[in-house]
Amino acid sequence: MRAYRAHARASALSALAYRGNFLLSLGGVAFQLVALLAVWKVLLGGGERVGGFDWPHMRAYLLVAFASGALVGTFVDFRMSFRIRSGLVALDLVKPVDYQRARFWEVVGGVWIELLVVALVVGVSFAVSGPPDLPPGPELALFATSMLLLVPLKFAVVYLSTLTCFWTENFVGVMWARQAITNLLSGALVPLVYFPGWLATAAQWSPFAGLTSTPALIFVGQAAGRQAVLLVAVQLAWVVVLWFAARALFRRALRQLTVHGG
Template sequence: MSHTTAVDRALIVISFKRRLAYKSGWVFGLALGGGAMLISMAMWHNLLGTGSLSGYDWESMRAYLIIGFIAATMVFGASDFTIADRILDGHIAVDMTKPVDFQRARGAEYIGSMISTAPTAAVGVLGAWLLFDPPGPATPVAGVLTAVSFLLLFPLAFGITYLSILVCFWTKRYLGIMWLREALLSFFSGMMIPLAFMPGWLQAVSWALPFPHFTATPAAIYLGQVDVPGALGLIAAEAAWVVGLWFAGRLVFRFAVRKVTVHGG
């Protein structure tokens, strides 16, 4: 194992353990996210009844909402303020002197914090499964490809979050940026409502962004709304966003540390 990989693994473990120390966060996340999911279940059950809307009936909507809950728990439960604080309080000046790549180190920490959301997601999914009995994946292959799509959410979520955090170099504030990012992600990913319910032009705008891969892509694969080549195409697009956002983050960071002064440092 290379030194760099060992450092990545150590940072993931440290971040994971740090988040595990705050068990109240699990309870809060489960109450907030799980409660929202149950409310959505009740609402869509009343709206759909025995009918369907834009290709979604009550059976498929149950699975869709659970997939959205898992994605939201993973993404919104991750630790992003710790990265932003390093920029805002000037600690990044110390990070720049360390023989560790800043972006890669923060990525490992972020992914570790995402992994720590697994207990919350697991309990929420178990409860929803017992209460609503959603359908399984359309095929075994669809189940495997859905899992692959979820795995890609880890680097994809970091790429979007990292770029938004770098804006702190100019704004000296992060809370508003975080709210904007989460609002855009919730809407354009399909977490609020399936993209199929939106006008055609808005669907086109959504699919031109990385956000649909948080909910719409795994849901479409899981429910069999796309065949295997279509599912592989969606996963390839998701992977392309991961790579593109990573290099975009490196480019913006290189410009930011040269052009921006942080708190007079």
């Protein structure tokens, strides 16, 4: 366990050392929040209620979407992809730690810094527009659980996509594709209730819903009681499935690894 905590500390220190890149990546998510708030303010600011959302609910939904988007940023996957493509991953493989767990603890090391940025942005939003209404105690606990599960779930999605670097020459296209699919099917851009029925159902049962839609719906009260418990259970199930799927894909990826040294 000490070795994994060392990976977490190293990741946090690296994020602080390259804080310009780190803050720029989070700044992009914050800009998306401002843009979406402006758009939905125009659409719902007159008191309209569409798809079960009025402006206060949509504002709270978008704040949760921002928080979920800011956590587990792109810093770790770029480092991982570079080491795979350059062959430096061979040095990671000879270390007496599990490769996947080490990468997860690197993500955990950066999460606390991301949480500080999230707290700052959300605090500014509260100061300007006031805090949203909090859900009742049981739903608030489920929301906290969902946000906690979001970290390993998002890591699994990012980790799986980054493993494709064992087969590809470039990671940027893979990252763009992942971000496009994730932003759409997670409900980060548009709540899933606005999707066509078949697509909304498919997205809600996919792992992507747990990245934004599940915690956001619980927070704004669109999912409560048994429905909220079911959504969190689905989120947990996908964490387990994707974690072990990633381990299977990693074993297959190692067959592709060829490192030339001199």
